[in-house]
Amino acid sequence: MPDMSWTPSQGDTISKGDSYEFIEQVGSGGFSVVWKAQNQSTGEDVAIKVPNYANANMPDTDIEVYFGRELSALEDITNAGGHPHIMELHESVSHQGVDLMVVDFITGELMEDVQSITDPQNVRQIGIAICDIFSFLHENEIIYRDLKPDNIMLTGNDEPKLIDFNTARDPLQCPNGHEIKFENADQNHCTVCGTDLNSGTVVTAGGKFKAPDLTNQQYRQGPWTDVYAIGKILFYILNSGQAVIQDNIDPRDYQVSTSAPLAEIIQRSTAVNPTNRFRNATEMKEALEQNDASVSGPSATLRIQSTGQEFTVSPGDTLGRKNTAGPYATIEVDDPGNDAYISRIHMKFEHEQGRWVLKDTSKNGTILYKNGTPYQLDSTSRTQNPDRRALDDRDVISPVAENYGLDLQFRTN
Structure with missing residues (x-):
């Protein structure tokens, strides 16, 4: 059983493959507390994520589920070869029964705190990198339906890093092999056979970055669902950190200074009807690389x-x-x-x-x-x-x- 009363203090050390010394707490969220630490063998700075059992708004068992889901997603990403724009898992460590994650320590700012990127060229390059991330995730069957500014860090040269996988999940099945529908993924029992489930993660649709396909059954979900969120993120950057609950967004309608091609790419990617968007993140990436919303590759x-x-x-x-x-x-x-x-x-x-x-x-x-x-x-x-x-x-x-x-x-x- 994990010792839920244990919390790290400055100077504490943990070890598995390597030893790490806790330096200082640098962040805290609903599911985890983040510490800056140092690899005692290499001197490298790392981040250690610790379950946030002090969160009084959530049962400890739920915190463990969300924490475990992030660990599972990062392990899948590692097994798939990793990605330069995704936070890397160094190793997982169990200390006094508490599971911890040792990950990259990323120097930069959360995208939600950055309001100074107005150059369309910089925004376009950020979009290309994010498209590449989501093409990789989709290919490796990793679901990520909660793209938003506080899940992305920008390094000093404005390279994006996806850092939060609490809402990422693998395809769900009950122990008897029955698929668990997305809308039922937070239930405790399989709706087909009643078997106990390891709780999944439901992302509530309707936020400023979520596609209409998540709630409107008229439209099928697919790679184009991520395309919508990427378009919303690019508008958010251009609009000095201000998001809107609108579809078919043309940044020029909001007095945002940008190039016509980038505005058209954002408008196409945020269309209500998925058939009017780019088919997938790869196609959107090509449009951004060519700076042309009408790009139509071979078919x-x-x-x-x-x-x-x-x-x-x-x-x-x-x-x-x-x-x-x-x-x-x-x-x-x-x-x-x-x-x-x-x-x-x-x-x-x-x-x-x-x-x-x-x-x-x-x-x-x-x-x-x-x-x-x-x-x-x-x-x-x-x-x-x-x-x-x-x-x-x-x-x-x-x-x-x-x-x-x-x-x-x-x-x-």
Whole structure:
């Protein structure tokens, strides 16, 4: 049992792989207290997150759930190779039964405290980095529906770092394998079989940075849901730290000085109807890089051979199994095996140096047929097969295995 009465003091040390000395408390939130500390072996400054058991507004068990969810998300990010704009987990340490996180100590300011970035070029570069973060998270099945200024730090050279993962979560399942719907993710029991759950995290929609898709069932959630929040963040920066509860935002309507291309990118990304936004963070990143809201990259078509159903494919699009818990792929398909072998984010379509590339992001692999010859793609470490291969016109893609029951023909447009 954790000793919930224990709190660190200046000069205390903890150790696991390395030893760390607590220097000073530098922050406090609803779920954790943040201390600056020093790695005794290297002299490196680190941050240590400690569960905030002193928070009288929340039961200790809930604090542990939220703290554990952040730790799980950071471990997943580490296992996926990490990202330069995401806070890095150095290691987790248990001290007197209390779980602690040792993470990067980031020098800078919270975005909510920064009101001096008015150069559209700087804002555009921040947007490019944030788009890259969310493309990475989506590809690795990490859900992050609470992007807001107090979850981002800006370093001295205005590089963004995503620092808060209390509301991030992996796709939820009960112990019997039933998917837990997003709106039920804070309940204590599975709504299908009644089994006890490890509590999840529900993000209440309707804030100044949240997309209408989170509450309006007329629209399907997907990568475009993050695009909306990114657009709202860019407007917030340009508008000297002032957010608005509006959609289809053109910064020029608020007397904000900016370039026409950036204003148009923000307006497109904050459209009410997701089909009017950028399809995914990769496409938005390209628009920001080219400084052109009308950017339209190459497109291709996927055709389910058994039914003839077709889907348009753009760079950055993902394909995965239909589900109610998220994350949601750009293109969703039914799993013919009924056993959830197709991952929620099973594959990703990229376009590099003029060629289409198929990248496996699944737990069970993908078969790519070229002129009838099968090639195994595998993003796990179970085999020596590559995780990606170039795509050509009329190639056939089969999730999971040969003869699994879903064959998709790829056609270049």
